[in-house]
Amino acid sequence: MDDYDAKTIERKWQSAWEAEQVFHVPNPEPGDAPDAHFYMLEMLPYPSGSLHMGHVLNYTLGDVVTHFRRRHGFTVLRPMGFDSFGLPAENAAIKDGGHPLEITERNMEAIREQMRRMGWAIDWQREVSAHEPTYYRWTQWIFLQLFEHGLAYRKEAPVNWCPVDQTVLANEHVVDGRCWRCGSIVEARNMAQWFFKITDYADALLDDLETIDWPERTKKIQRSWIGRSEGAEIIFSVRELDLDIPVFTTRADTLYGATFFVVAPESPLVATLSEGMENAEEVRSYARVAAARPTEEREQREKTGVFTGRHATNPVNGEQIPIWVADYVLMDYGTGAIMAVPAHDERDREFAHEFDLPVVQVIAEDGTLVNSAEFDGVNFEEAKGAIVASLAAAGKGEPAINYRLRDWSFSRQRYWGCPIPIIYCEHCGAVPVPDSDLPVLLPDVTDYRPKGQPPLASNEEFINAPCPRCEGPGRREADTMDTFVDSSWYFLRYTDPANDQAPFDRRVADYWMPIDQYIGGIDHAKGHLLYSRFFVKAMNDLGLLGFREPFQRLFHQGWVKLGGKRMSKSQGGVSPNELIDRFGADAIRIYILFQGPADQDIDWTPDGIEATVRFIRRLWRVVHEAAVQPAAPAGVSTPLARKAHETIARVSDDIDRRFVFNTPIAAVMELVNELSKAPHDPAARFAAETAVSLLQPYTPHVAEELWGVLGHSSRLWESPWPVHDEAMLEHETIELVLQVNGKVRDRIQVPAGLSEDELVARAKASERVQAHLGGTERRVIVVPDKLVNIVV
RNA sequence: GCCGAAGUGGCGGAACUGGCAGACGCGCCGGACUCAAAAUCCGGUUCCCUCCGGGGAGUGUGGGUUCGAUUCCCACCUUCGGCACCA
Numbered sequence: 029m030d031d032y033d034a035k036t037i038e039r040k041w042q043s044a045w046e047a048e049q050v051f052h053v054p055n056p057e058p059g060d061a062p063d064a065h066f067y068m069l070e071m072l073p074y075p076s077g078s079l080h081m082g083h084v085l086n087y088t089l090g091d092v093v094t095h096f097r098r099r100h101g102f103t104v105l106r107p108m109g110f111d112s113f114g115l116p117a118e119n120a121a122i123k124d125g126g127h128p129l130e131i132t133e134r135n136m137e138a139i140r141e142q143m144r145r146m147g148w149a150i151d152w153q154r155e156v157s158a159h160e161p162t163y164y165r166w167t168q169w170i171f172l173q174l175f176e177h178g179l180a181y182r183k184e185a186p187v188n189w190c191p192v193d194q195t196v197l198a199n200e201h202v203v204d205g206r207c208w209r210c211g212s213i214v215e216a217r218n219m220a221q222w223f224f225k226i227t228d229y230a231d232a233l234l235d236d237l238e239t240i241d242w243p244e245r246t247k248k249i250q251r252s253w254i255g256r257s258e259g260a261e262i263i264f265s266v267r268e269l270d271l272d273i274p275v276f277t278t279r280a281d282t283l284y285g286a287t288f289f290v291v292a293p294e295s296p297l298v299a300t301l302s303e304g305m306e307n308a309e310e311v312r313s314y315a316r317v318a319a320a321r322p323t324e325e326r327e328q329r330e331k332t333g334v335f336t337g338r339h340a341t342n343p344v345n346g347e348q349i350p351i352w353v354a355d356y357v358l359m360d361y362g363t364g365a366i367m368a369v370p371a372h373d374e375r376d377r378e379f380a381h382e383f384d385l386p387v388v389q390v391i392a393e394d395g396t397l398v399n400s401a402e403f404d405g406v407n408f409e410e411a412k413g414a415i416v417a418s419l420a421a422a423g424k425g426e427p428a429i430n431y432r433l434r435d436w437s438f439s440r441q442r443y444w445g446c447p448i449p450i451i452y453c454e455h456c457g458a459v460p461v462p463d464s465d466l467p468v469l470l471p472d473v474t475d476y477r478p479k480g481q482p483p484l485a486s487n488e489e490f491i492n493a494p495c496p497r498c499e500g501p502g503r504r505e506a507d508t509m510d511t512f513v514d515s516s517w518y519f520l521r522y523t524d525p526a527n528d529q530a531p532f533d534r535r536v537a538d539y540w541m542p543i544d545q546y547i548g549g550i551d552h553a554k555g556h557l558l559y560s561r562f563f564v565k566a567m568n569d570l571g572l573l574g575f576r577e578p579f580q581r582l583f584h585q586g587w588v589k590l591g592g593k594r595m596s597k598s599q600g601g602v603s604p605n606e607l608i609d610r611f612g613a614d615a616i617r618i619y620i621l622f623q624g625p626a627d628q629d630i631d632w633t634p635d636g637i638e639a640t641v642r643f644i645r646r647l648w649r650v651v652h653e654a655a656v657q658p659a660a661p662a663g664v665s666t667p668l669a670r671k672a673h674e675t676i677a678r679v680s681d682d683i684d685r686r687f688v689f690n691t692p693i694a695a696v697m698e699l700v701n702e703l704s705k706a707p708h709d710p711a712a713r714f715a716a717e718t719a720v721s722l723l724q725p726y727t728p729h730v731a732e733e734l735w736g737v738l739g740h741s742s743r744l745w746e747s748p749w750p751v752h753d754e755a756m757l758e759h760e761t762i763e764l765v766l767q768v769n770g771k772v773r774d775r776i777q778v779p780a781g782l783s784e785d786e787l788v789a790r791a792k793a794s795e796r797v798q799a800h801l802g803g804t805e806r807r808v809i810v811v812p813d814k815l816v817n818i819v820v
Numbered sequence: 821g822c823c824g825a826a827g828u829g830g831c832g833g834a835a836c837u838g839g840c841a842g843a844c845g846c847g848c849c850g851g852a853c854u855c856a857a858a859a860u861c862c863g864g865u866u867c868c869c870u871c872c873g874g875g876g877a878g879u880g881u882g883g884g885u886u887c888g889a890u891u892c893c894c895a896c897c898u899u900c901g902g903c904a905c906c907a
Contacts, residue, residue, distance in 0.1 A: 166838050244825095245824060245825065245902085248823070248902075249824085249901090252824095252902065253902085253903080255903085255906070257906075278906095278907070279907075289907095321844095331905090355905090356905045356907095358906070359905075360906095361906045362906075362907065367907080368907085373907070375907080383888090430907090432903090553902085588870080622832090622845070623833085624832060624833055625833085628826090628833095628854065630832085635831085635832090635846060636832080636845070639846060642860095643845085681836090682836095685836090686836065688836090690832095690833075690834090691833095691834070691843085693843035693844075694834075694843065698843075698844070700832060763840080764841075766904090767840090767887085769888085770839090770888040771888090772840055775840070806887085807887060809839090809887050811839060814839065814840090815839055815840080815888095817887055817888065818887090819841080819887045
């Protein structure tokens with residue numbers, strides 16, 4: 029027996045898999061009989077560096093599932109690609125010199141090599157990269173489809189501007205008022221920007237969460253991000269201006285308690301209302317200053333505001349209430365104006381307190397209305413509907429729904445991204461580039477540093493283009509797309525990566541999709557995972573796809589942390605490559621999954637990797653010993669044989685039903701321990717085969733090698749998953765737990781299947797039980813084949 | 821502030837449907853082999869008490885339901901995540 033040599037074994041099997049393209053799966057031809065197939069996908073890496081241990085966990089998880097499904101007879105699609113456009117590569121290029129393209133491709137090559145060395149079962153023939161024209165041509169095409177159907181539009185709007193990265197950010201990427209990448213405080217700017225109309229899909233995105241198998245916490249994040257709230261739109265009017273101002277409220281029941289009215293400083297109403305008033309200048313200057321206040325300051329929550337001198341009519345009682353301008357009212361939620369009910373809203377109460385405005389209670393302690401005319405005594409929940417109904421009859425209000433979700437701003441003032449295929453023409457406006465002219469290639473520029481305007485704007489060769497409609501002079505859109513656009517449809521391109529007629533053939537996409545198991549970090553809960561759902565729904569509406577959800581089942585792996593922080597590429601210290609050199613890929617794969625439940629965070633420590641190597645060496649030794657034993661005669665049922673069957677059952681159930689990956693390793697360790705204690709058991713060989721076979725998804729290299737040692741000429745990677753014999757799980761004797769008053773007093777071996785009376789008799793025969801049986805017996809609880817509890 | 825998740829030995833964790841708390845592994849202690857060490861193997865390892873038979877306590881804290889609670893219910897504490905002037 030040679031010593032276990034990870035390096036040689038791993039190289040050997042990796043070469044075999046590569047030479048035979050073992051993990052490539054072809055697409056079905058039209059008319060093929062449907063087969064059992066499975067689409068396994070992990071979120072694709074961003075090639076701004078090389079892989080870290082977080083990736084190792086993510087992709088090893090996917091790998092175990094891939095092998096497990098393959099060996100259950102499924103055709104498993106498990107592709108890989110690169111989210112290769114984006115800021116980090118560009119910033120790295122600016123910092124260190126070099127071109128983003130060079131840096132990106134160098135990183136991609138390093139990652140491919142790492143992935144090969146980890147032995148992951150990937151169909152490399154389907155590789156896609158966001159920055160390749162063959163890919164982004166279709167990103168542009170999909171954008172144009174959305175544009176032509178009104179789902180992508182350009183408008184001037186206040187947006188989040190990162191002063192360091194010199195670009196606009198989506199709401200999803202502003203964290204605590206700061207840029208999620210560089211941490212600078214985000215500024216509000218008014219700019220013409222591109223948006224996707226994700227708000228059209230707010231209800232669908234909400235409702236269809238019921239149809240997918242996702243972690244509940246992720247659904248909750250999406251639900252609260254979409255933020256649907258049901259209420260009413262109610263019209264307040266300003267008599268002297270003959271002006272109707274609608275407000276949104278969820279509390280129509282408190283309408284009689286509205287004692288003042290507030291308009292957001294950004295609202296166009298500020299100008300209208302202050303027009304001709306004595307203090308017009310004061311009002312406007314407050315609005316100007318307040319609107320320009322940095323978000324951070326505005327969140328201080330100290331109430332400021334100014335009275336306009338105007339009054340609005342409360343539609344329920346005709347009361348004239350003062351109109352204020354105050355920055356605690358936001359322009360981009362509801363209508364940018366509110367009715368204020370200081371008695372029942374904390375913010376309104378603070379404001380009323382600050383400016384000495386009247387407070388009128390309209391809901392009593394018991395939840396019924398007071399001071400509310402004919403609604404007095406009505407329960408507040410009922411009053412909501414009743415008041416809205418009565419306003420609706422008078423044409424002064426109607427039920428309404430508001431969302432906190434905003435449209436997705438996706439244009440970026442940076443270089444390293446997908447060009448937006450639009451040409452601006454003086455006569456024709458924003459004109460789409462015809463399909464036949466796609467892709468609009470990202471030009472090779474030398475200076476791609478951000479200078480307040482997008483780098484492409486100063487590239488004369490790129491920017492000047494004739495209008496596709498009138499052939500007059502035009503200018504190309506100089507912004508590029510957010511990388512989250514690229515990653516909103518990559519999983520579709522994998523199904524048909526070489527298609528040069530379309531982003532994908534609908535038949536093929538419909539065959540593989542939706543993804544059966546998606547694995548990635550929960551940090552994408554309200555970004556990528558929401559955007560992709562929107563894309564799929566929109567493409568379904570456009571007839572490009574036959575399904576409405578991309579990810580049927582979702583799992584979030586935990587973070588691998590170092591010193592309490594998430595691992596990232598910028599943190600040195602733990603290099604998967606170095607670990608592979610020292611311990612081998614199999615040991616690292618098993619180690620990272622043995623640390624605990626895969627959805628839980630792991631504090632990285634190298635302690636115990638050695639132990640994992642030790643386990644593999646132990647396996648190596650006992651399997652070699654067992655390999656010279658004769659094969660077990662049929663039906664042999666030694667304790668070792670039963671242990672093997674039990675292990676098959678446990679491992680299969682853990683991976684399949686429970687989706688846990690640490691306990692199967694423990695189960696196989698137990699089996700190997702038993703085997704090493706009984707090396708000449710008639711079932712020794714069977715136990716060894718079982719251990720190797722069950723471990724194969726975790727340690728595919730050494731398992732394959734040992735499969736050969738055990739005399740198999742077949743390939744383990746394509747051998748059926750073992751099946752346990754149910755009869756072997758039944759024990760002839762069981763350990764009966766004996767309790768007195770719920771405390772364990774004894775454990776005895778008894779034959780399985782005894783009657784309750786017989787079990788009680790045996791329990792009472794126990795001396796240790798008898799010692800605690802003083803007093804009257806009140807009750808006896810029997811759990812057959814398990815436990816007897818005598819209560820005295 | 822609102823919403824959500826999690827707290828188990830010295831450490832990572834196991835206990836799936838209310839029924840033996842601590843599987844498996846790390847670390848540590850003792851032993852075998854060895855001139856010695858490494859490697860390997862064997863035994864022990866929740867805490868406290870013990871006349872060595874055993875007894876008691878114990879899953880963040882305090883209560884409750886139950887014959888029986890890591891598991892269910894209530895309150896609280898701590899940590900982590902989401903939202904946050906959203907009307």
